[in-house]
Amino acid sequence: MKTPMSDYALGAGLATDLINTAPTGRSSGEALTSPTALGRFLVEHGVEPYAMLAAPRLTTDDLDEVRFLRKELRALVLAGDETSVVTGATELLTRAGTVPTLLRDSAGRWQWHLCTARVAPLADELGALAAAGFLGVLRTLGHARFRNCASPVCDGVFVDTSKAGRRRYCMPALCGNRLNVANHRARKVTGEERA
Ligand SMILES: [Zn+2]
Known part of the structure; x- marks a missing residue:
């Protein structure tokens, strides 16, 4: 897979969404229930792994490997220190046989890209994309993100790539709302008790 080095939000965003497909902390359970669900996730995120060009039909092995990667990515987000993030992300880049190179953008200008090995398994390609995002965020925005x-x-985790850096929820539409609903109910109950 080809990843523009400057676009750390792409990899960090995919990593966050991928981690939070796990049943950990989700009231809705496992989101990657089948190879088809995994394929849908990849299409939704607009990623084009080499592995899927070679074999568009995903297997249960792909699914198992991506589910395992999810755990590794979660551990990296939760790593207590910056060096652990760098070490873990570098390991993921190495695993996919990633090399830096120049590719032309749509305007014909050379841009730095990271390219995984053509033979890298799907999970390794996704791991490299996520790792490049993590390293970019760490360097540009800092470990507090x-x-x-x-x-x-x-129990969700996330990497905040927003400009202001004030993101609070792993799935803002879900976790933010869930909290608002809970607060609203609590206020209502307190109000009823007073009445
Ligand atoms: Zn959450």
């Missing part, structure tokens, strides 16, 4: 979800009922 690797966070736990602020919802007290969620």
Whole structure:
């Protein structure tokens, strides 16, 4: 897979979404229930791994390997120190046989890219994409952007690539709302008690 080095939000965003497909902390359970669900996830995120060009039909081995990668990525987000993030991300880049090279962008200008080996398994390609994102975020935005979800009922994690850096939830639409609903109910109950 070809990844522009400057686009750390792409890899970090995919990593966050991939980690949070796991049943950990999700009330809705496992999101990657089958190879087909994994394929849908990849299409939704607009990634084009070499592995899928070679064999578009995903297998249960692909699914198992991506589920395992999810755990590795989660551990990297939760790593207590920056050096562990760099070491772990470098290991993921190495595993996929990643090399830096120049490729032309749509305007014909040379841009730095990371390319995984053509023979790398799907999970290794995704791992390299996520790792490149993690390293870019660490260098540009800092380690404080690797966070736990602020919802007290969620164990999700995320990497905040927003400009302001004020993201609080792993799945803002879900975890933020869930908390708002809980607060609203609590206020309502307190109000009823007072009445
Ligand atoms: Zn959450």
